[in-house]
Structure formats: structure tokens, C-alpha cells
Amino acid sequence: MDTKSDIQNREDVVRLVDSFYYKVRRDEYLAPIFDMPEAEWQRHLPRMYNFWENWLFQTGNYEGGMMWVHIQANERTPLNVGHFERWLSYFFITTDELFAGEKAEFVKSKALEIGQIMNAKLGQINRQKQT
Numbered sequence: 687m688d689t690k691s692d693i694q695n696r697e698d699v700v701r702l703v704d705s706f707y708y709k710v711r712r713d714e715y716l717a718p719i720f721d722m723p724e725a726e727w728q729r730h731l732p733r734m735y736n737f738w739e740n741w742l743f744q745t746g747n748y749e750g751g752m753m754w755v756h757i758q759a760n761e762r763t764p765l766n767v768g769h770f771e772r773w774l775s776y777f778f779i780t781t782d783e784l785f786a787g788e789k790a791e792f793v794k795s796k797a798l799e800i801g802q803i804m805n806a807k808l809g810q811i812n813r814q815k816q817t
């Protein structure tokens with residue numbers, strides 16, 4: 687029997703995001719993209735917590751601008767479908783390791799949806815650069 691509970695509050699969001707990044711930052715392919723000074727990282731994390739908390743519980747505490755952040759990241763390291771597949775697989779694995787339920791399913795489908803949009807948008811930008 688699955689005894690895991692669903693994502694219930696910010697504390698759970700923090701656990702999800704922290705465990706996700708623990709994996710991402712040890713992946714040889716993704717780690718360099720997230721290699722930033724500790725102070726920057728400490729600014730980044732609360733934005734990720736707010737982002738997911740807002741999607742899950744409509745807290746209104748995420749101020750937006752995420753696409754722009756990834757356009758900038760893509761300028762430093764062009765992001766391709768391989769990056770997205772890895773990012774998403776860590777996100778799915780982490781969510782399933784920790785939680786089970788409607789909210790857990792919701793964050794996975796939302797991440798996939800946003801990842802697909804982002805990948806399409808950045809792919810378009812990267813193809814334009816080549817021409």
C-alpha cells in the first residue's frame with residue numbers, strides 16, 4: 687500500500703524543490719547550468735518555492751517573469767530537448783518519491799506543460815540564431 691501523502695503546504699513544496707535540486711545539481715549535464723554563487727542560489731530558491739506554492743495553493747506570491755529567466759539561461763548555455771527531458775525526469779522522480787495524490791499529479795503535469803512550451807520557445811530562438 688502507498689502510504690505517501692499528497693503535497694499539503696509550503697513545507698512540502700520546500701521539500702520537493704530542495705530534493706529536486708539536490709539531484710539536478712549532481713547531474714553532470716545540468717549542474718553547470720545551475721552553478722551560481724551561493725547568494726544567487728539563496729535568491730533563486732524562494733522564487734521556486736513561491737512559484738509552486740502559487741500554482742498549488744493560489745498564494746499570489748510569485749511575481750512572474752519566469753520565461754525571461756530561461757531566455758537568459760539559454761543565452762549562457764543553449765537549452766535543448768535533452769536538458770528538458772532530464773530536468774523533467776528528475777522532477778517526476780522526486781515528486782513520486784515523496785508524494786502521492788492529486789497535487790502530486792498536478793505539479794508533474796504542470797511542469798511537463800511548461801517545459802514543452804519553454805522548449806518550443808527556446809528552440810525557436812535557437813533556430814533563428816542559426817539562420
Ligand code: HEM
Binds near residue numbers: 801
Ligand atoms: C531544461 C530545463 C530547465 C533548465 C536548465 C532551467 C534552468 C533554470 C535556471 C538557470 C534558472 C535561473 C536561476 C536563477 O538565476 O535564479 C531557472 C529559474 C527558474 N526555473 Fe527553470 N529551468 C528549466 C526548466 C524549468 C521548468 C520546466 C520550469 C517550470 C515548471 C522551471 C521553473 C523555473 C522557475 C519558476 C524559476 C525561477 C524564475 C524566477 O526567478 O522568477 N524551469 N531555471
